[in-house]
Amino acid sequence: MRTRKLTGFTFVIAVVLWTQAFTCSKHQVVATEHDFLIAVTAAQNVEIAEFQAGNVPPDLHKQIQGGFLKTGQIGEQVAKLLAANASNQTVLAQLTQVVASLQVLLDEGNLGIKNAATLAAYKASVQAAIDIVKNLATALGGTA
């Protein structure tokens, strides 16, 4: 009788912990996706402000905003996949594209932004977005 009680108790604890862990990990992934959006929005705003201040050449500005357009499209896709409870592998495939797209943005800034302060602010904001996406991939059990 005592063994049966103990088994039941252990089972209840295991079920509760498992469900809690699942709830937690899904929530963490969604929260990280939200951080990614915030970081990309911030990076885009930094670039627009620096362009308006005359610190980014017009051609480069268009190139970079083209990159933000692409990143925004993939970001929307990632959010839609998470909302639809897509498999981790499917989301990870999108995240790999996101990192590639953000890396292009970083490289373009490195090559074309001559103002040191502008470049530093831009690099920091894009790098923050890259780091968040990599964390998101880790939370999904992969790499990007």
Place this chain on the structure above:
Amino acid sequence: MNPAQIIQILQILLVAEPEVVSAIHNLLTGASGKADTDLLNQDIIDWQTVQTKARAQLGL
């Protein structure tokens, strides 16, 4: 194990761990899932805003 014993165990757990109370509450109400869904729906709109802003800068 009868239902009364299960309830007794749950009562012990509920008193011991606030996180467990929260997790069970979320499971029963789906609150956490709904909050995540709401956040993702808002994020989808905000990702579209990123695109709109980029298109405006590109003159598209």
